Amino acid sequence: MSRILFMGPHGHGHVTPMLGLAEELVTRRHDVVFAAPSEYEKGVAASGAYFHRVRSEWESLDADSIPQMHGREMVRAMGLLLDETKAMVAQLADQPRPDLVVHDGTLGWWGRILAHRWNVPSVETWPNFVGNKHWNMSRYVRINPFSPRFLVTMLRIGRYIRSEGIPDVGAFMQGRFAAARIVTLPRSFQPRGETFPDHDFVGPIIADRSFQGEWKAPAPGVPVVLVSLGTAYNNQPEFFQMVVESARERPWHVVMAVGNQVDMDGFGDLPPNVELHQRVPQLAVLKRAQAFVTHVGMGSTLESLALKVPMIAVPQMAEQQANGDRIRDLGLGESLGHTALTPDALWNAIDRVSRDGQIAQRLADMSAEIEASGGAKAGADVVERILTTSSRNSRR
Numbered sequence: 001m002s003r004i005l006f007m008g009p010h011g012h013g014h015v016t017p018m019l020g021l022a023e024e025l026v027t028r029r030h031d032v033v034f035a036a037p038s039e040y041e042k043g044v045a046a047s048g049a050y051f052h053r054v055r056s057e058w059e060s061l062d063a064d065s066i067p068q069m070h071g072r073e074m075v076r077a078m079g080l081l082l083d084e085t086k087a088m089v090a091q092l093a094d095q096p097r098p099d100l101v102v103h104d105g106t107l108g109w110w111g112r113i114l115a116h117r118w119n120v121p122s123v124e125t126w127p128n129f130v131g132n133k134h135w136n137m138s139r140y141v142r143i144n145p146f147s148p149r150f151l152v153t154m155l156r157i158g159r160y161i162r163s164e165g166i167p168d169v170g171a172f173m174q175g176r177f178a179a180a181r182i183v184t185l186p187r188s189f190q191p192r193g194e195t196f197p198d199h200d201f202v203g204p205i206i207a208d209r210s211f212q213g214e215w216k217a218p219a220p221g222v223p224v225v226l227v228s229l230g231t232a233y234n235n236q237p238e239f240f241q242m243v244v245e246s247a248r249e250r251p252w253h254v255v256m257a258v259g260n261q262v263d264m265d266g267f268g269d270l271p272p273n274v275e276l277h278q279r280v281p282q283l284a285v286l287k288r289a290q291a292f293v294t295h296v297g298m299g300s301t302l303e304s305l306a307l308k309v310p311m312i313a314v315p316q317m318a319e320q321q322a323n324g325d326r327i328r329d330l331g332l333g334e335s336l337g338h339t340a341l342t343p344d345a346l347w348n349a350i351d352r353v354s355r356d357g358q359i360a361q362r363l364a365d366m367s368a369e370i371e372a373s374g375g376a377k378a379g380a381d382v383v384e385r386i387l388t389t390s391s392r393n394s395r396r
Contacts, residue, residue: 001029001030001031002030002031002098002099002100002387003030003031003033003096003098003099004025004030004031004032004033004098004099004100004101004102004383005033005035005095005098005100005101005102006018006021006022006032006033006034006035006036006049006101006102006103007035007036007088007092007101007102007103007104007108007110007111007114008034008035008036008037008040008103008104008108009036009056009084009104009106009107009108010037010056010058010059010084011104011107012040012230012299013127013128013230013297013298013299013300014104014106014107014108014125014127015036015040015043015104016043016127016207016299017125017127017184017204017205017206017207017299018034018102018104018125018205019034019040019043019044019046019047019205019207020047020205020206020207020375020376020379021102021125021182021205021376021379021380021383022034022044022047022048022049022102023046023047023048023049023207023208023376024376024377024379024380025380025383026047026048026049027048028380028384031050032047032048032049032050033049033050033052033095033098034047034049034050034051034052035052035053035054035091035092035095036051036052036053036054037053037054037055037056037059038053038055041053042211043207043209043211045211046207046208046209046210046211047207052095054088054091054092055087055091056084056087056088057080057083057084057087058080058084074141074143075143075147075149075150075153078153078154078157079153079156081107081109082109082153082156082157082160084107084110085109085110085113085160086160088110089110089113089114092110092114093114093117095114097118097120098118098120099120099387099390100120100121100122100123100383100386100387100390101114101115101118101120101121101122101123102122102123102124102125102383103115103122103123103124103125104124104125104126104127105124105125105126105175105178105181106126106127106128108124109172111124112166112172112175112177112178113161113164113166115177116164116165116166116177117164120390121179121386121387121389121390122177122178122179123178123179123180123181123182123382123383123386124175124178124180124181124182125182125184125379126181126182126183126184126199127184127185127298127299128185128298128319129185129190129191129298129319129322129323129326130181130183130190130196130199132192132195132196134192134195135191135192135195137318137319137322140318140319140321140322141318157169157173179386179389179390180200180382180383180385180386181198181199181200182199182200182202182379182382183196183199183200183201183202184202184203184204184205184302184379185201185203185204185298185302186201186203186204186305186366186369186370186373187201187369187373188330188366188369189302189305189326189330189366191326200378200379200382201373202373202374202375202376202378202379202382203302203306203369203370203371203372203373203374203375203378204299204302204303204305204306204370204375205375205376205379206283206302206303206306206375207376209281209282209283212279212281212282212284213281214281214284215255215280215281215284215285217288218253222251222253223251223252223253223290223291223354224252224253224254224255224285224288224289224290225252225253225254225255225289225290225291225292225293225350225354226255226256226257226280226282226285226286226289226291226292226293226294226309227240227243227254227255227256227257227293227294228256228257228280228282228292228293228294228295228300229258229259229294229295229314229316230259230294230295230297230300230316235259235261235262236262236316237258237262237263237266239314239341240256240258240262240267241266241267242341242343242346243256243274243293243346244256244267244270244271244274244276245343246343246346246347247271247273247274248271248273249271250273250347252273252350253273253275254273254274254275255275255277255280255285255289256274256275256276256277257277257278257279257280257282258276258277258278259278259279260278264276264278282300282303283303283307286303286304286307286309287307289307289309290309290310290354291309291310291311291312291350291353291354292304292309292310292311292312292333293311293312293314293346293350294311294312294313294314295313295314295315295316295320296311296313296314296315296320296323296324296327296335297319297320297323298319298323301323301327302370305332305363305366305367305370306367306370306371307367308360308363308364308366308367309363310332310333310353310354310356310359310360310363311327311332311333311334311353312333312334312335312336312346312349312350312353313327313328313333313334313335313336314336314341315335330362330366331358331359331362332359332362332363332366333353333359334349334352334353336349
């Protein structure tokens with residue numbers, strides 16, 4: 001039995017796929033400790049891992065302070081991530097040395113720092129598109145490399161990384177020190193997926209989420225559409241109000257999750273075919289849904305693909321725009337820009353994707369690939385492969 005330390009950042013889309021991997025490793029009788037902010041405690045407990053609470057600097061950010069991941073905001077996000085890394089390293093440095101670290105590859109820089117300090121292998125989980133010279137997010141995330149703010153931020157980051165005894169800052173930023181990189185996408189959904197032979201594409205890792213509660217479905221035969229803008233960029237009361245008002249007299253049953261930033265009392269009397277929640281047990285609703293109006297965060301996107309639910313993408317930030325474009329390009333749904341987001345455009349898109357036989361077939365093919373990718377079991381195989389290799393090397 002090995003001691004494995006998971007490090008989860010403040011972000012549901014990043015922590016959720018890690019929970020399924022942790023659960024599978026617990027099932028295989030490993031000693032799993034999961035360090036994450038307090039709001040993820042229920043999910044960690046459900047996985048069977050031991051929860052170690054850490055405080056995220058990002059917990060105190062309000063909706064307007066959450067950085068968008070592009071342009072000038074991307075530079076600010078990098079600065080905030082450096083501050084978060086320092087805070088997490090300080091909180092976790094005294095943990096007993098594990099046999100292996102598992103951490104988020106996008107945000108969890110502190111996993112790289114601490115694995116280096118402890119001289120143990122690390123496995124990174126990537127719940128979003130990955131990049132290389134053949135494809136990357138540069139068309140969506142544009143940074144002026146000569147911007148004084150960017151140069152100062154990179155100087156701060158480089159100084160800190162080198163102070164930890166890591167001279168190659170570029171390799172650190174790209175995650176090239178990891179013993180393995182687990183990508184929780186099916187390979188065909190990744191643009192130019194064939195050019196990433198050094199990544200393990202295991203498909204979505206969907207953990208048991210019964211702890212989120214139950215949802216009562218409408219009568220059989222009533223079509224269901226789920227509407228959600230996720231947990232981070234959901235302060236969009238005008239959008240949700242538009243959906244409520246335009247849903248009247250339509251044959252659809254609308255399940256809408258508005259998050260905790262929108263005033264639930266501001267909607268007035270709801271039509272009988274609309275139910276409003278801060279959050280819903282998303283998997284339970286998707287299992288019954290015929291369409292999903294979504295911000296297309298990668299976690300929601302993959303759950304929809306696994307359950308063969310066509311999507312209407314309403315992206316809220318750069319990464320989500322890339323996801324929406326991929327959904328459109330692969331014919332798995334439609335993507336609506338903000339200028340095209342009228343009631344008629346939205347409901348016409350819902351009707352189209354729910355009735356399109358070609359979309360249904362493509363979703364069935366993608367769902368089959370997801371099933372074959374292996375999910376949590378394949379991810380745990382990767383972790384155990386690294387543990388075995390590390391154990392052999394230590395005996396030499």
